[in-house]
Amino acid sequence: MNTLRQFVKKAIPAVIPRKLYLVHGAADHFESDTQTNCCNPDSRPLINIALTFDDGPHPEYTTLLLDVLQKYQQQATFFVIGEKARQYPHLIERIVQEGHELGNHTLTHSEPAQTSTRRFLEEIQETDRILEEITGGKANLVRPPKGKLNFGKLLGLWRQQRSVVLWDIDPRDYLMNTPSEIINWCQNYQPLSGNFCLMHDNHSHAIEAVRQLSECQNFHIQSHPVSHWIEKKPQYATRTQQACV
Numbered sequence: 129m130n131t132l133r134q135f136v137k138k139a140i141p142a143v144i145p146r147k148l149y150l151v152h153g154a155a156d157h158f159e160s161d162t163q164t165n166c167c168n169p170d171s172r173p174l175i176n177i178a179l180t181f182d183d184g185p186h187p188e189y190t191t192l193l194l195d196v197l198q199k200y201q202q203q204a205t206f207f208v209i210g211e212k213a214r215q216y217p218h219l220i221e222r223i224v225q226e227g228h229e230l231g232n233h234t235l236t237h238s239e240p241a242q243t244s245t246r247r248f249l250e251e252i253q254e255t256d257r258i259l260e261e262i263t264g265g266k267a268n269l270v271r272p273p274k275g276k277l278n279f280g281k282l283l284g285l286w287r288q289q290r291s292v293v294l295w296d297i298d299p300r301d302y303l304m305n306t307p308s309e310i311i312n313w314c315q316n317y318q319p320l321s322g323n324f325c326l327m328h329d330n331h332s333h334a335i336e337a338v339r340q341l342s343e344c345q346n347f348h349i350q351s352h353p354v355s356h357w358i359e360k361k362p363q364y365a366t367r368t369q370q371a372c373v
């Protein structure tokens with residue numbers, strides 16, 4: 129069953145417009161990908177990815193994460209839970225003010241298998257209302273809890289012209305217990321331009337991950353909001369691959 133899910137996850141992007149369904153960005157979507165060193169003050173290869181953070185905002189961790197993103201000039205996408213956004217509106221405001229992007233991660237993060245299509249779509253719309261009230265704008269990107277959708281939910285989102293955003297890189301930071309685990313993961317990560325990396329800002333490890341990836345000696349990772357990969361056409365060139373060791 130898991131194999132079938134993986135197949136569907138990979139097959140859909142091949143036939144559906146990128147605007148509606150993304151698992152990763154197109155490799156070498158940014159001009160700088162093909163001009164490896166020109167935009168860097170140092171000689172490290174530049175790799176454009178999307179750092180994405182789910183399940184926040186969290187009063188402590190999201191604040192620290194925003195600090196570290198600002199320090200390293202990384203721009204990210206936050207898939208927020210509506211109820212938490214209502215609880216911490218100042219963090220939603222800060223996310224937007226600092227150039228990051230907001231995505232909708234449902235109102236309560238209810239278990240997909242126990243949530244009807246109708247209830248799921250209601251949760252998306254209620255989260256819309258909360259985010260609009262805080263920011264004055266709508267978050268068009270949607271990431272379903274656990275990345276799980278049935279056909280009805282997917283169709284419901286597409287009828288609303290939403291972009292469904294999944295991921296192709298998952299360090300499983302929510303299962304880690306110590307900082308050394310995320311440090312090890314970062315050191316072994318072989319980034320490809322266009323990677324969408326899933327992390328969580330209701331846990332502490334994403335903060336160290338941003339620091340580690342930004343300070344890596346072997347490559348220069350630049351994170352962009354997910355929507356930066358939606359509109360432009362890919363330029364088709366070879367992806368860069370290298371481990372941070």
Ligand SMILES: [Zn+2]
Pocket residue numbers: 182183233237272273274
């Ligand atoms: Zn989640």
